Every structure is written in C-alpha cells, then in structure tokens.
Amino acid sequence: MDPIAPAIILDRPQLAENIGAVARAMANFGLSDLRLVAPRDGWPQERAWASASGADWPLNAARVYDTVAEAIADLTLVQATTARPRELQLPVLTPREAVEEAHAEAVQDRRTGLLFGAERAGLETADIALCQTVVTLPVDPRFRSLNLAQAVIILAYEWRMRIDAAAPANFRPGPEPAEASSVMGLYGHLEDELEAAGFFHPPEKKASMVQNLRSALGRARFSEQEVRTFRGVVTALSRGRGRVLEKIARQKAQSSGKETA
C-alpha cells in the first residue's frame, strides 16, 4: 500500500481549463484528491473535462468548499505553494523537501495537502497562515510566471519520485558489461588480425596504437553479446580481406600464367 498522496487544493481557481490541466497533471503521477475553494465560474465546468485529456476521475471526485479552512479541515499538514512567503514565520521548502515532509506524515496514515493560489492573485496571507510550511519552486528570477498545472505537476512528480524509489520495470541500466577476459579476447583477436594486415606501422608505434584502440573501445563497455558481435565483425573483415588477397593472388597467377604461356 502506497501512503496517501497529498490532496491538491486550488484556492479560487479562475479558468476551468486550468483545473482540467491540473487534473491531468495529478493523474500523470498518481494523485487523485482534488479540492476546489470557491472556483470563480462555479462547478462543474465542462471545459475542465475537455482539457483533462481523459483524466476525468480527479474532476469527477472533486469537492468544492467556500473557504480554505473548510477545505483543509481533515488534513494534519498543509503546505502553501507560493513564491511570496510574506512576513509569516513559516519554513520555506523546495518541492523536494516539502514532499519529504508530506511523505513523513503520510506514512503515519495522516492526510496532507498542497494549497495553490489563484492564477494571478496567488494566496492570501490569512490562508498561508493556516499552513505549516511554504513551498517555493526554484524558478529563474528572470521569469517567475509559472502556469498552475506546471506548478502542480512538479510537486506531483516529486511525490511519485519519493514513493516510487524503486524504478519502474522498464527502467534499466545499460547492457551488463562483459567480463574483462571476454573483452581481452576481442582485443587480442582484433590486434592479431590488424598485425596480419600490416596495420601496425611503423612497428615501434604498435604499443601506443594498441593502447589507443583499447581505451577507445573500452569506453563503449560492450556486453558479452556485443563482444561476440564484434568478434564476428573482425572475423568477417579479416576473412573478406583474405578472400580479396586470394583473389588478387589468383588473378596475378592467372595473368603471369598467361604471360608465361
């Protein structure tokens, strides 16, 4: 069982499209408890569903309240999302720190919430004072204007990163690198063939040329399968060269045969 995800509380949201985009952002990262305080245009609003791209369930279950105090009544921790913490003596946290704090509550089966202000006006100081901490997103001071759903998705994403510490099944590191003995086998094969082909010229430079080849290939960290593949490549190239040489020798023999005929 995952701990209870934070409720998303929108204080006096203006545009129904933004409420829909918030629902979509919540659904992306597994949040579902949406609370609306005095939405400007009333509720429900069809345009919210239209902009949720199918993330209907947070909208269907959304609860509407007259005041922030009523919307947060059952929560033990409420975090105010604002860039302007004002004069209040509240801790100001990054989204990651805030989620850490909310998670510590949630694992004790307590409900938490994230409070977001209206699109332009933001949160009123009286409502921030009902919260225990302030969350501020680390936006570039040159461009602070953050879309409501964008602010929500960053916190929802942090929540999911926190509860989903084990990467999903499709997350994977690169292929398992081969053991050094396999890689050395490939190097030896390659270098033998290069030697036979007269690649190491002049001979006194061979050692440094080998080193350079090995360090360049080594960075690729071949898997066992890839080692086998590249041994095939070396074989194919060197046999091909052998065939070319044989052909040339045959042609030479034929033409010299003709000449001597």
Add this chain to the structure above:
Amino acid sequence: MDPIAPAIILDRPQLAENIGAVARAMANFGLSDLRLVAPRDGWPQERAWASASGADWPLNAARVYDTVAEAIADLTLVQATTARPRELQLPVLTPREAVEEAHAEAVQDRRTGLLFGAERAGLETADIALCQTVVTLPVDPRFRSLNLAQAVIILAYEWRMRIDAAAPANFRPGPEPAEASSVMGLYGHLEDELEAAGFFHPPEKKASMVQNLRSALGRARFSEQEVRTFRGVVTALSRGRGRVLEKIARQKAQSSGKETA
C-alpha cells in the same frame, strides 16, 4: 558561471501553442536553447508567442532543422525523452539521473540536448538510436498521456535543482528555536501561575498534567521571540486574573462593608 543548460529539441512538433508552452517552461527554469525539427505548421508561428506568456527569448532564438541529426550536430550527449525505449540497448534513466549525466558533461563545457518527440507519434527508433541515453518520466501506468510542456518542465526543473543546489535567498528554515533554558523559563512561569490559579487538580495528577503541557508546547519549537511573547501572554492572563480576583475581593469587601454598616 553556470554550466551550459541542455538544448531542448522538439522533433516534428505539431501545435504552435505547445511550442510556446515549452518556451515558457524553459524560461521558468533558466533554459533558452530551443531547436525545432520540421515543425508541422512551419515557423515562425504567431500562436507560439501568444502562448509563451512573455517567455519570448527562446522562441526568438529558436533554430529550425530538417532532421534530428542536423539539430544535434554540435552536441556531445543527447538524451531521448520517451516512455517507449523499444529494442535499443540504451540506458533508461529517470529525469534526475539524466540531468546528473547531462550536468557531468556540461561542467566540462560540453553541450547536451534533450530530444522530445511529436505530441502523439513520439520519437522514431532511428532518432532514438542517435541518442546516448533514454529518459523516461515515472508516470503512473494508469495515465501515461503527458503534455509536451509538462515533460519539458520536469526536466528543466531537475536541471535547475541540480545547478542551484544552494537554495535561493528567500528559502529559509523555520525560526531558530529558542534554547532550552528559555523554554524552561516559560514552562516554569506558566506552571507557577497555573498552580496559583488552582489548575492542577487533583494534586497527584500535577506531574502528568505538566508533562502533557510541556510536550504539547515543545512541538511548536518556539523561537526566543515567541518565548518572550508567550511569557507576556502568561503574565497578561495571570495579572488579569489577579485583577479579577482583586475586583471580586473589593466587591465582597464593599458588600460586607455595607452589610456591617
């Protein structure tokens, strides 16, 4: 000097509004290098500027290319953002891991890029194969449909968290908690006054009542200023009570005086 932020490369973006929203998300977290590969409706598109909410500079400087290969030509690390890494043997990273990798390149003055696919179609395998790693956002498998600008802002946010490890100036912890001696002074003051007021009743419960008061107040972690404030509160309440008692005593004295007069 901050390391060079990743370029954002949009492969065949469809809606100009989404390109504008991407520019806004970039500007929020200090990114500015926007590259467009074959935008469906051509470029420039007025609607992109309209939806950027003033984040014009990534749009003004956006470069347009015919192919992904051309768009990434000057980059040493390109990370493909996709939920479907396909059969390619590439490492699949979380946004946080991907940003860590990009940052390690950037601090060596190398340019990196994040490649995003078209709104519905996503990235083609041939283009993912030009990348060194895959980034997958840890979305809830029940609702994977992630808006383009939402995907961009999460990576931009992670980038900023990485380079901006020192919290901005307005980030702050809660008020500095007072020293225990100050807090004990407050407790003593309060308990003395409560004792005088006959609060600890029955007397054998005093110890546990005191403990409960102290542990409840202790969780607030008062600052020195707040300790002074609450001592003022105790003083005000107890003197007020004193005045009430004096008044009652005076009234009693007067009435008994009347009676005896």
